[in-house]
Amino acid sequence: MNISIAQQLKSSTKAILLFVLLTISSTISFAQATMPAATDVASQELGITFWFYVLLLIAAVFAFAVINKTLKVLELTQELNGKKIKNTYNKVNGVFFIFFLVLFLGYVYYEFTTHGRMGLPESASEHGVITDNLFNITALITGIVFIITHILLFYFSFKYKGKEKRTAFFYPHNDKLELYWTIIPAIVLAVMVLSGWKAWTNITAPAPKEALTIDVTGKQFAWIVRYPGNDNTLGSRAFKLVNDVNETGVDFNDKNAKDDLFVNEIYLPVNRPVKFNFNARDVIHSAYMPHFRAQMNCVPGMPTTFWFRPTITTEQMRLKTNDPKFDYVLLCAKVCGSAHYNMQVKIVVVNDTEYATWLATKKPFYTEEMAKQIQEAEASVAKAKEEKLALNTHE
Ligand SMILES: [Cu+2]
Numbered sequence: 001m002n003i004s005i006a007q008q009l010k011s012s013t014k015a016i017l018l019f020v021l022l023t024i025s026s027t028i029s030f031a032q033a034t035m036p037a038a039t040d041v042a043s044q045e046l047g048i049t050f051w052f053y054v055l056l057l058i059a060a061v062f063a064f065a066v067i068n069k070t071l072k073v074l075e076l077t078q079e080l081n082g083k084k085i086k087n088t089y090n091k092v093n094g095v096f097f098i099f100f101l102v103l104f105l106g107y108v109y110y111e112f113t114t115h116g117r118m119g120l121p122e123s124a125s126e127h128g129v130i131t132d133n134l135f136n137i138t139a140l141i142t143g144i145v146f147i148i149t150h151i152l153l154f155y156f157s158f159k160y161k162g163k164e165k166r167t168a169f170f171y172p173h174n175d176k177l178e179l180y181w182t183i184i185p186a187i188v189l190a191v192m193v194l195s196g197w198k199a200w201t202n203i204t205a206p207a208p209k210e211a212l213t214i215d216v217t218g219k220q221f222a223w224i225v226r227y228p229g230n231d232n233t234l235g236s237r238a239f240k241l242v243n244d245v246n247e248t249g250v251d252f253n254d255k256n257a258k259d260d261l262f263v264n265e266i267y268l269p270v271n272r273p274v275k276f277n278f279n280a281r282d283v284i285h286s287a288y289m290p291h292f293r294a295q296m297n298c299v300p301g302m303p304t305t306f307w308f309r310p311t312i313t314t315e316q317m318r319l320k321t322n323d324p325k326f327d328y329v330l331l332c333a334k335v336c337g338s339a340h341y342n343m344q345v346k347i348v349v350v351n352d353t354e355y356a357t358w359l360a361t362k363k364p365f366y367t368e369e370m371a372k373q374i375q376e377a378e379a380s381v382a383k384a385k386e387e388k389l390a391l392n393t394h395e
Helices: 003-037 040-080 088-115 126-159 175-203 313-323 352-361 368-394
Strands: 212-219 224-228 261-263 267-270 276-278 285-289 294-298 302-309 328-332 344-350
Touching: 088 126, 126 302, 212 267, 212 285, 212 294, 224 344, 267 352, 276 285, 276 294, 276 368, 294 302, 302 352, 313 344
Parallel strands: 212 276, 267 344
Antiparallel strands: 212 224, 224 261, 276 302, 285 294, 285 328, 328 344
């Protein structure tokens, strides 16, 4: 049980250094996350408090090391004087384990009640309820296991702390016990995986035929949103048709494309299924609608899709959240470049009449004037291509 000074110092110093490193790295990343929102003065203040805490930690580490060394020196002097040493460290460590257990569980409780409450409001889509239930059940099961195992871990460390005459109990094997701790977790995990798989197949099932179909294309750094117009059918598109005017390469020779329209805000009729077709023009983006628990990657050259049924109108959600300024939003969840945070589109869920009124105010994109502009853009693209070819033949 007698650990040399070097060993004792080494292990405790290592633990403290690790703690300091973790604290610094988490503080830095937190500081970086809050930086863009902070003003210059605020970030300066943040810098001062940050280094103040670093210094405080270093001081604490040194104080701990000094106390540790002094105690060891005292002990060694006693030993040299021929006095029998009572090793009190095991007792101290044992008590520390209980102390840390209480502190740790208290912190977990604080996180759950303080930051846990900062999550999203109730799901505003039908399938979101399924995902939320799945998440809550998983969190409950793993949470219970987490708390029980940690109580046992720390309590046993206290109860069976080192004692001079205590020897370890030799208990090499127990078939029954091993069977229990293999089969029970296997069943629990299998149930969790299967219910997750069931929810996934449910959520990703094909959209109902009557679904409103919307085209969402990500580009650096905006979302281009196309509605199908009155015929509820989107016109086809081809990447070769993309130019400055026809940003998503819609084929306006297709009769379904004639009444397609582009919008700056997404309006959705409540309780009607809506199917999103996702595309990207440049890099991978990710369409993220947190309040509807929907997220799907937008990959260049690989169309993806997702559908859901919104169940709560924006007005209702404003009442539920007690926030008159609440709005649903479409975000980009891939760090796709410097202005990634700019990729936001407001989503407004309304009743059928309000939706019809809104749609009536929208004009189809394709007009005679637009046709002319597209033709010009196509001509300039063709010309640029020709010039490039001509340049190549001269080389
Ligand atoms: Cu993006």
